[in-house]
Amino acid sequence: MEAKFADLIWQHEPIPSGELVKLCESELNWKKSTTYTMLKRLESKELFSNSKGVVISLLTREDFYAEQSKQFVEETFGGSLPKFLAAFTRSRKLSDSEVDEFLKLINEHKEE
Template sequence: MANPIPISDAEWQVMHVVWRDHPVESQQVVDQLAEANGWSAATVKTMLHRLVKKQVLDFDRDGKRYLYRPVVRRSDCIRQESRSFVDRVFGGAAAPALMHLVKNSKLTDEELAELRQLLDRKEGKS
């Protein structure tokens, strides 16, 4: 809890890679993101640096390289970001947010089924 650390757009991209591949060295992150986003290697390094400073990442040394790893859990960041989104755009009301997303997304029948299951499991829990 108490996790009001803001993670920017570009930083999220980096975090996705670290959560997926940690421990990672910067070069791997560069490989994953630089070209795809039109970023220079330096830009990715800056992100890593800032994320360490924010204590969202930490690293272990491996010779002169760093091996980065997450300090905060992906799920916690997602929770925080989702809450912030629902607050900002829907004044905190989750239902309208869900309605909107359902209406505006393409979902496979499998995904629809899975969602229905989730809804069923929540029934009566209010």
């Protein structure tokens, strides 16, 4: 639910907190108290800020999901990207374009 809530903020920011409450009521069927509880939780994680009644992001969507992915690989595969890719491709073959994209990323981020 945190990710859905965060996506709503990223899509509408900067957003007045009162408008966010209405949006969450219509999109997530939340009460005002639920919205503010979730906002406080994500403020404590330094994802968003509610200053003077306006909610803004402190972290981009891309940076947030990059960090989530990094944590997942760290916790699940001991930080090993090759182990993650081996598990990912165990039940799914990669297309030629996907292989090309991976090779391009590897070359761009290769340690010198």
